[in-house]
Amino acid sequence: MSGLEPQPLIDAREVGVRFRVEGGHVEAVRNVSFLLMPGETTALVGESGSGKSVTARAVMRLLSRRAEIADRTRIFFKGQDMAHLSEAEMRKLRGNRISMIFQEPMSSLNxxxxxxxxxxxxxxxxxxxxxxxxxxxxxxxxxxxxxxxxxxxxxxxxxxxxxxxxxxxxxxxxxxNRPDVLIADEPTTALDVTVQAEILHLIDDLKAKFGMGVILITHDLTVVRQFADRVYVMQHGEVRESGPTADIFANPRHPYTRRLLSSEPKGSANPIDAQAESLLVGRDVRVEFTLRRGGFFKGSYQTLVACDSLSLDLRRGETVGLVGESGSGKTTFGMALMRIGKLDGGEILFDGRRIDSLDRKGMKPFRSRMQIVFQDPFSSMNPRLSVRQIIEEGLIVNGIGRTAAERFARVQKALRDAGLPDTISHRFPHEFSGGQKQRIAIARAIALDPEFILLDEPTSALDLSVQAQIIELLRRLQRERGLSYLFISHDLKVVRALCHRVIVMQHGRIVEQGPVEQVLVNPATDYTRRLVRAAFEIAA
Known part of the structure; x- marks a missing residue:
């Protein structure tokens, strides 16, 4: 190597990590080697469980006590092997020469x-x-x-x-401390698309300014394509393919890489009957919250208008997307329409009947016809109940099914329709992956034979390939059952693939609405243009 060629900041060779578990060991990372050059961004990509974060934590030596780094592992930082440094020596490097930012800042800050x-x-x-x-x-x-x-x-x-x-x-x-290496572990997954774009551009600008090397861990291929110089594709703890970003995207060789690249949400919504009737109508829906500011004795109160005279007309078999940044009022509006959230004004009609003035008892006949699927399926399930009990609970409450056998048959059919085997009914939520848990949540909703489902960010926490499967499942269920969806999301790629119309919200108001192709291809407002650019180009 000539003296003119830059030396790598990180030269990781044959990284191996295994975890001690009951009855043996689990190999999380096997023979992973990668390079990080000064002023470059190296991306580790792959689905959940592929070993990306474990590899990064092995570099930082931030693994749990159950973890063992393989003897053959060598991780050179500027020629110094970090894999076998003492903890005291690593403390001098960690946070000083090598830094790491994590996915969820709230849990990292005190x-x-x-x-x-x-x-x-x-x-x-x-x-x-x-x-x-x-x-x-x-x-x-x-x-x-x-x-x-x-x-x-x-x-x-x-x-x-x-x-x-x-x-x-x-x-x-x-x-x-002006580190030489910055490790960014899914730094934007929980953020809105516009904030995501700002953060990624910020990291890129600071990298150029200080000549850092960045290791970017992500499953978002749009981010990788724009910001990474080199890509390492990981699956089951091993590197399946690596190379310059442009080469990987233009000519993926490994079947897994091709599958990842083809998993970007695509397709379009099912055709809708032009004569379809309105199912859910909201007129001038208003929701207000009273906020207290100041100290205990000198506090003042102010009104926050979360939904400012919003209207919606959702037809049978139609999917309407509700998009906007966090705090725009999307979920508040959805909950008000379902009558499970606050409502301070306006009219809501379901299948032609006014429901805005109904109390809890009056709403009961409508509950089986209106269902909801949440962003985090695990937190919406009782971990002590089996899959059968979770799905059957709604049937019992709504008096659906005359006998236990009849209800169990409905549970099994719902599981099959949601793309799951009907033999899992005895298992518990913690035994399933994120995508499987989301399918269980969908099965719970469709078991009641609803006409309308509110989908609140149902794919945001899922890997791309699982996301694509859930989108296809929702399309199929809509075709087979004539379902209507209100789809709340800040992921415009998913909205484009699933929705017929889109409503754009900002600060509790609707700023733009119309057919998906019109709003996402030719947005009329600056705010929507900014959302679209951030989603499809990661542009500032």
């Missing part, structure tokens, strides 16, 4: 300390700055990551910041 205190601590530890110097530097770092009014923000606690701002704080902490 909720009892101010943001400035947490950033200053790193500076005082590694740079021996005084408290005053570290605090001033923390303000500069927040400004560097483009947090507005940084002098005020350093005095705030994590819960007082938005998700995107918390992620920026994590980046500021990671970059405090």
């Amino acid at each position: 909720p009892v300390y101010k943001v400035g205190t947490q950033i200053a601590e790193i500076l005082m530890l590694h740079q021996r700055l005084t408290r005053k110097q570290a605090w001033d530097r923390a303000v500069e770092l927040l400004e560097e990551v483009r947090i507005p009014d940084p002098a005020a923000r350093v005095n705030q606690y994590p819960h007082q910041l938005s998700g995107g701002q918390r992620q920026r704080v994590m980046i500021a902490m990671a970059l405090a």
Whole structure:
């Protein structure tokens, strides 16, 4: 190698990690080798369980006590083998020369300390700055990551910041000591598309400014295509394929890589009958919340209008997408239409009948006809109930099925219709993957033979290939059962593949609506254009 060629920042060779479990070991990573060059971004991509995050944590030596790194593993950082350094030696590198930002900033930041205190601590530890110097530097770092009014923000606690701002704080902490390597583990998965674009551009700009190397862990191929120089595709703990990003996307060789690339949401909504009648109608729906501000004795109250005179007309067999950033009022509007959330004004009709004034008892006959599937299926299921009990519960409450045998037959049919074997009814939620749990949630909804289902971000936490399967399942169920969907999402790729019409919300108001092809191809407002660019181009 000539002296002119740059040396790799990270040269990982034959990384192997296994975990001790009852009765033996599980190999999470096998013989993974990769390079990270200065000023470049290397992406580790693959589905959940592929070993991406374990590989990154092996580099940082942040694995649990049950983990064992293979003896043959070598992880060179600027020529120094980190795989076998002592913990004291690793502490000098970790957070100093090599930093990591995690997927969920709220669980990484300490909720009892101010943001400035947490950033200053790193500076005082590694740079021996005084408290005053570290605090001033923390303000500069927040400004560097483009947090507005940084002098005020350093005095705030994590819960007082938005998700995107918390992620920026994590980046500021990671970059405090000007590291040579930044490991970003799914840094934007939980964020809105526009915030996601801002964060990714920020990391890219800072990488160029300071000549860092970035290891990007993600399952979002749009992000990889735009921001990564080199890609390593992982499956079952092994690298299936690697190479320059352009080559991998243009000419994928391994079947798994081809499957990943073909898993991007595609297709379009089922054709809809032009004569289809209205099923769910909302007129001038209004929802308000009263917020208290200030101290205990001098508090003041103000009204937040979450849904400001919103209207919707959903026809039988139709899917309407409700999109917008976090806090735009999408879910609040959906819950109000279902009459399981607050409602302060307006009319709601279901199948021609007014339901906005009905109490809990009056709504009971409608409950089996209107169902909901949530973003996180696990938190919406009782972990102590079996799959059969979870699905059967709604049948019992709504008096569907005369006998236990009849109800069990309905449970089995719902499981089959949701693409699951009907032999799993005795198992419990924790025994299933995220995609399987979401299918169980869908089975629970369709077991009641509803006419309408509210889908609240049902695919956002899923891998691309599982996402594609759920979209196809929802399309098939709609064709077979004539279902109507209200689909709440900030993922416009999924909306394009599933919805007939789309309603764009911002600050509790509808800013644009129309057929999917019209709104997503030729948006009329700046806000929608920004959403579309962020979703399809990851452009700022």
